[in-house]
Amino acid sequence: MTTSHLTPTDPVATKPDKPHISITDGRTFTSFRDAISITGVWVLLLAATLIARPDFLSNQTLLAVTFTMSISGVLAVAQALIVISGGLLDLSLPVSLTLSAWATVSALNAGLPTVLAILAGLGAGACWGLLNGAIVVFGKLNPIIVTLATGFGGLAIMLILFKSAQIPSTSALRAYGLGRFLGLPNIFWPMVITIILFGLALTYTRWGRRLIAIGGNARAAKARGLNLRRIRLATFTGSGAVAGLAGVLFSAVNPSFTPASGTGFQLIVIGAVILAGISLSGGKGNLLVLLLSVGFLATIPTSIAFFGLPPAWSLVFQGALLIIAVGIDGARLKRTSR
Template identity: 35%
Template sequence: MSTNVLSRQPVMKSWLAENGSLAALVVLAIALSLLSGDFLTVTNLLNVGVQAAVTAILAFGATFVIITGGIDLSVGAVAALSAIVLAWTATGSGLPWPVATVIALVVGLACGLVNAALIAYGKLPPFIATLAMLGVARGLALVVSQGSPIAMPDAVSHLGDTIGGYLPVPVLVMALMGVITAVVLNRTYAGRAMYAIGGNEEAARLSGIKVNRQKLITYALSGAFAAVAGIVLASRLASAQPQAASGYELDAIAAVVIGGASLSGGKGRAFGTLVGALILAVLRNGLNLLSVSAFWQQVVIGVVIALAVLLDTLRRRGST
């Protein structure tokens, strides 16, 4: 017993059980490359990456929250508000763009902190607190911008460009945020505390974890990630729009769940979330290439979300 106590489960089997969504992504990609000659080209794949980037960044932030057993419906609205604040302070008020960027990130973070304060200290259900924030942030974005798009400062707009003419910066930002998420979740105290809180909040509290403080960190991270996503999106469009990223919060949640996280908390991984976001982007891209109407696309995506989670549930049930 003492010798094999550190050994792990059979590697291959557990890897497949943990990465069912990756297998699904591979199957999807193979199917699409057979169906459409345009799918498996460098240009198209980078295009998919760009399409996935904003959802993925939002979803990374939502992963923290969902692991603690919470939910954040405000990320799309917070993304829009942060981008508006950046454009407005830089273009409108003439602040230097680095200062404006920091202010935008702080706005995202602050929205997250307000969410957390309502949840941790006000004891509001996360669904309600973040639904309220969705309304407030979207409303403030409209108020600040007076309902019209504001041009992004040129320096920041490069975030939407490519490096050397082919490597899109949004994909790099997505990769960077993904690595940050993985490191936070696996290597930091805050990350491990998120799993414990989502797994059993009372047991976490009785083990000395300051649950309320950890929730502040969790939702603040989600807010900050939303700000980054908002800035990337606005850079791609070269202007901040108050109605940008509407409904993206649902894509983000879908990506997290497709990636294997549990809405009841305690489970979820950065890599899974990335795969989830890629599945959504590949699907949209593929359906476009196959000229499926935008109306039917929504139907297909809805079915895929249900199927992904259903398969996951069945597999877990089978393995226990």
């Protein structure tokens, strides 16, 4: 982009304001294009399923899709915060999820009020994130390796501590998990609020801009006087708390769960983040596009079921989509860096 006004053959380059506009427009245009392409593929999928099975268009489908979206959407925000801030990936998110769910359920079983139980879940997630962040920051180790190890070890500790956990069936949280609001599952709304709140915070608050800055270029951000360690720790803790919210919602909708119940979310969450154009190199991302990609990925299992294929095929499609999405993302990065 900046090289274009160095070439004499380009007549546009003589105008001084042109490159500046193209840079700012380029960014919004990229997320706009991501949003359009995801919506396009999503509509194609919906249309194909509708043609094969007209009864696809029903309240039942809407409930199934929004229900699937809820927990993976909140987890995707947690993952997106890590990726945008340049923390590469958090592979221990399934552990955050079940750990927080376990904390919530244990608090409820101990007879604590619902508010305290929810706080226990959020706190457990935040503590787990803080632990990861502390190892990354003070050990100066790569987050992928650290969270691979803590994900492994954390799951092992939980399996030693408990085999399965049940939420009290008469609790208010359980009733909330079963309820609906405006025709959609209750747990759908906290997810939408989380995505909108964090999306706005990333763009409009100083905190969000700092997070994007250290993700884009950690060294430059440090040179500008940002405290890298503190922001990194805060990001991991905050992301853990968001995963804790996912854990609270998870405990509300599942009558019982095991420590390994969270592992199924790992891939759909990473896939949603990458499909939304949030590059693993950090520094860019739009959470509203993330909402679209979560919705699209959540539709796949329902469509597969309507096509009459066994559920294993949704894994095949999600895997293939992830490969295609990162391929396109890589080709785009390669072209712009040239």
